[in-house]
Amino acid sequence: MKIKVCGLKYPDNIRAIEALEPKYMGFIFYGRSPRFAGDLDADALAAISPEIIKTGVFVNERAEEIEALVDKYDFKAVQLHGNESPEFVERFKDRVQVLKAFGVNEDFDFEQLKDYVGKVDHFLFDTKTDAHGGSGKTFNWDILNKYTLEVPFFLSGGLSLDNLDQINKIKHPQFYGVDLNSKFETAPGLKDIEKLKQAFSLIKQDNTHEVRS
Numbered sequence: 001m002k003i004k005v006c007g008l009k010y011p012d013n014i015r016a017i018e019a020l021e022p023k024y025m026g027f028i029f030y031g032r033s034p035r036f037a038g039d040l041d042a043d044a045l046a047a048i049s050p051e052i053i054k055t056g057v058f059v060n061e062r063a064e065e066i067e068a069l070v071d072k073y074d075f076k077a078v079q080l081h082g083n084e085s086p087e088f089v090e091r092f093k094d095r096v097q098v099l100k101a102f103g104v105n106e107d108f109d110f111e112q113l114k115d116y117v118g119k120v121d122h123f124l125f126d127t128k129t130d131a132h133g134g135s136g137k138t139f140n141w142d143i144l145n146k147y148t149l150e151v152p153f154f155l156s157g158g159l160s161l162d163n164l165d166q167i168n169k170i171k172h173p174q175f176y177g178v179d180l181n182s183k184f185e186t187a188p189g190l191k192d193i194e195k196l197k198q199a200f201s202l203i204k205q206d207n208t209h210e211v212r213s
């Protein structure tokens with residue numbers, strides 16, 4: 001199980017999270033998010049260990065802007081959280097890991113994901129809301145039983161200390177990681193390190209057998 005901590009924007013807080021050794025750290029470049037990281041100095045990210053996959057999070061952003069921010073912050077992954085098409089996401093595949101996010105509700109059709117196979121590294125299943133992400137709401141995880149593709153996925157959406165023990169019930173072979181965000185904050189973008197420490201001790205993170213680039 002991999003751990004991604006998302007929505008970071010304060011340098012001291014970033015350093016404290018780095019010390020916990022998550023596999024991924026996420027920085028949100030969506031202007032409507034209270035976790036918008038647009039003011040972050042590139043130096044704050046340059047110091048992060050190369051073992052941690054720095055991830056830029058975007059919502060229906062222009063490809064040129066994503067590429068410019070990948071250059072500026074040296075992102076090793078992009079998380080595309082809007083309505084990005086298979087052709088659009090494929091553009092980044094040779095350069096960085098691609099996490100394609102989908103908002104899931106009771107009617108979610110996993111068939112539509114077929115067109116993304118081979119073009120993404122991971123899916124990320126979040127709760128469907130108008131805000132695109134960061135809702136703090138969970139979805140019905142039983143729906144994941146309908147997912148039959150072989151692309152590994154992250155679970156996100158309202159993960160918290162109150163429900164993390166329940167992830168052990170998800171026995172799906174493609175369940176790859178969890179994304180921790182708004183339920184681990186004292187303010188938007190400011191993570192609660194004590195809460196994160198508790199989460200890390202609950203989740204058995206496995207950072208072994210990684211292919212490093």
Ligand SMILES: O=C(O)c1ccccc1N[C@@H]1O[C@H](COP(=O)(O)O)[C@@H](O)[C@H]1O
Pocket residue numbers: 006007026028030033034035057058059081124126131132133134135136137156157158159179180181182183
């Ligand atoms: O966190 C945000 O503000 C955000 C805004 C726009 C797109 C994605 C965003 N965050 C992602 O949302 C999910 C779920 O977060 P939460 O646990 O429900 O707060 C997570 O994958 C974040 O990466």
